[in-house]
Amino acid sequence: MTIQPGSQLLGPDQRRTAWDRLGKDHFDVIVVGGGVVGAGIALDAATRGLRVALVEARDLASGTSSRSSKMFHGGLRYLEQLEFGLVREALKERELSMARLAPHLVKPLRFLYPLTRRVWERPYVAAGLFLYDTMGGAKSVPGQRHLSRHGALRLAPGLRRNSLIGGIGYYDTVVDDARHTMTVARTAAHYGAVIRTSTQVVGFLREADRVVGVRVRDSEDGRSAEVRGHVVINAAGVWTDEVQALSQQRGRFHVRASKGVHIVVPRDRIVSDAAIILRTATSVLFVIPWGAHWIVGTTDTDWNLDLAHPAATKADIDYLLDRVNQVLVTPLAHDDIDGVYAGLRPLLAGENDDTSKLSREHAVARIAPGLVAIAGGKYTTYRVMAYDAVDEAAQDIPARVSPSITEKVPLLGADGYFALVNQTVQLADEYGLHPYRVKHLLDRYGSLIDEVMALAADRPELRQPITAAPSYLKVEVVYAAAAEGALHLDDVLARRTRISIEYPHRGADCAEEVAELMAGVLGWDEADTGREVRTYLARVDAEIRSQTQPDDASADALRIAAPEPRPEILEPVPVER
Template sequence: MSSQPGVQFLGPRQRDAAWDKLQTEQFDVVVIGGGVVGAGAALDAATRGLKVALVEARDYASGTSSRSSKMFHGGLRYLEQLEFGLVREALRERELSLTTLAPHLVKPLKFLFPITHRVWERPYMAAGIFLYDRMGGAKSVPAQKHLTRAGALRMAPGLKRNSLTGGIQYYDTVVDDARHTMTVARTAAHYGAVVRTSTQVVGFLREADRVSGVRVRDCEDGRTADVKAHVVINATGVWTDEIQALSRQRGRFRVRASKGVHIVVPRDRIVSDAAIILRTEKSVLFVIPWGSHWIIGTTDTDWNLDLAHPAATKADIDYILGHVNKVLVTSLTHDDIDGVYAGLRPLLAGESDETSKLSREHAVARVAPGLVAIAGGKYTTYRVMAEDAVDLAADDIPARMAPSITEKVPLVGADGYFALVNQTVHLGQMYGLHPYRVKHLLDRYGSLIDEVLDQASGKPELLQPITDAPAYLQVEVVYAAAAEGALHLDDILARRTRIAIEYSHRGVNCAEQVAQLVAPVLGWDADAVDREVKTYQARVEAEVQSQAQPDDLSADALRAAAPESRVELLEPPVSVSEIP
């Protein structure tokens, strides 16, 4: 029952050591961007035996990778767009993560597709889901099952009787995207990558006509350093064009940001034993079970404002409520909403004016000698995207490079997970925890569970729940700071845990308690604790106010006015002339 030996802690000590290494070592690859693709590229390169650094200006998954629909899915709707290759690839990746790479984080999820048209829709959808299953969608999960109207309503009594004529049951998967991305980055560190957040790229180094590294700035204290590398991979998602401009190289493709908004409501507001997928005039709407909540989304609209803090508007929320209420027996209101979040998808810019029709395929290009860019794609295919980026980077690496092996490399916490699930009761007795608490921990940390609980050694009070967020134990936030690279309250409340979207107070009520818990780990004095709490409160207040605004412009103005927890972060695009 021991955790994987020698798993890298991403704490303050590692952060200091990483800064020294960035300044003094010659890297084969420097990856810019701590989203799932950047973290995946760092893991891919490190497990090929390369010397790798990963730098991220904010936090792991602080952009797109923490704001998805929380599904590690094949993309059933892309079959309608005839993107068969993408769906087949995504289903293969889903199967790999579900069974081998991350079974502690990626979980099977039963879906109901309500049939609304009597004649054509059932055979049409049945053919699509049959193709989905045959492409790999039904390897570790059951194949589709057809339901009468009565059968569908037994599965989802919360649906109006007149909203469907029958249904099809099929399976997909759900994932805590932010935890998964952080775990990919931590796995990269486990295999030798130097990974560091709050480390912003502010310029590129050059030797003659080639890129030879990056200049970085510590977003906590303003220090700068030059990092030498044979090749730089730009994996910054919606920031791809900004980093491209900073490199002064002409890009090979452009990225367009599409905003997706989700709402989070208590589980008792919708009575259903399955997730629900609903067709809309533009795309689809998912109703996803999420612990004691439902996540409902998403929208799909163009976004040209602040990339770091996309804002949800009242119009976005009304759109989601309007569509889901068409089929619910008991309508949802704004008062039912515990959380709201908005994210940006990095889509490859195309001919279509509708972002919902832009490609979810990815593109990778060698922009200049020593500089590779990757963009587009979807969360599920991060491993393939990473492999493609590192493959292309090989042209600039002097040493011979081994092929990718990440399909055989489980993420930290995966090894031994299934055995530990069978020992849930015993683990609970050993640590004095209820079995449901042990299951919660196993599904977040896998076989690192004892490493988490060891933080409570001699401090039994840490095994108590957080007062105003009782789904989480106090030890979990301590571990987030000690081992998972969390530097600020926002990192902990919005990404290491999901308190920011799972409680109607959005984390404000427990901000002080959490800050006091992590202060000894992060070296915060009373002033630092006060500053963190006030900054977090201001962020939440700005988000809540923005969600009452009628349009993107007014919502963005409110959200962008909130203070940054990373006080030395420069707003892109930055230039070397701005660096003191």
């Protein structure tokens, strides 16, 4: 089994080499956190010519960056808060990703905004969308389109007639957040960054008042090492305060976790040709097409329990069902739900009541010589956050630091994507697949499709679908372990694919088959494979049971009882929030 050269692989060989380099090399920038912001910082710094290491305690995108609303959105709702700069910035980033940086991953998506109030609502929303379109919302997609009630119902027949008086159509985007984050990290590795997951920061190295590196511990086998560099950037998301506490330095800001829950239902349960955005009493509700499903979300509640595994409750799910059922002809029931996921938003909070202001903007601060922290923000503006963080870190790097160039750096798989889409039929003949399957692969791997399918050149059985999850081919599992940094069954079923939320069995019915495919790449024996399957099944059982609980505390107690796939990971010392 071989992969042709052409991209930096995150596989077993790279993992061994990365550990050696962490202990021996001296880096310009050490990034703590493998979410989209951390991965973006690694890419930004590497493409400026800096020596970069990124360490992540669990998996790439294992926190917030795999549990979003799956939108690279322009921030339409922030117009109402007069956050014009934030909207303009988000629209610029959205356009860059759709057109240049990641067209294989970030896709335009048509939305319907149902109108419910006569006289004032249409001109009010239209004025906001005019600003939105003018700021860049209609640069490469159509601008707003006004619809009568009849026109809106023709677009979304699944809505009750009395739930709207008309509608306005506009465009935003959809993205597989976990795959996008992983691709940002792989692109950083392609430009020389050392990327290592299952590598937990357990302390900081200091010389006098300066931070000069971190102590890390392998979450798989418990080995430890010291990683030295000119500057450490804390990009740990909801763990920002916990990492900050390890440095024994007082932070300039704190992070407050807000839980967002989404449910996933089959596509035929809601009849609509467009995504739908609905107003609620406190926020908005998105109904977003996701392959053969709809994603409905989100909630917004404080969370003060386990940060690694936030749990959805029956109350969260009931809230979403209640809100969406207010507008649907055919109401959704609990039995319609194929998947549920909960994520935590890292919102900025001040150090006291006077300065406390939760925000979707981000903040960067130099906590001490050699230590920078970044928090807040939103997925869409990860690239802006990244170059702000590297700019702040530059004062601790002795050499001259070049300006950011990531707006000119396509992610792996982007180059050649549009041409390959036009060659879908020819590629289908070459690979012996149906054209729809090739389109699916192109929208996940872009121009890396040849690299993926090369693994099946001498193993035609890998071109077959996973038996209990036929949306994915077996070769995708092998590639995830060989090239995408997947170390555990959970990494593949929950992030490299989205089987854990797209099938009613949540991945349980294919866990053994997927584990056996991974075993050949990762060197698992029969005992390792069995342990991976048992651990994953325990996770699924814990999540399903937690989703029947009435409150956060009882749901959390059930969820955290499931075993961790990374046997040597340490729970961070909790900090007062």
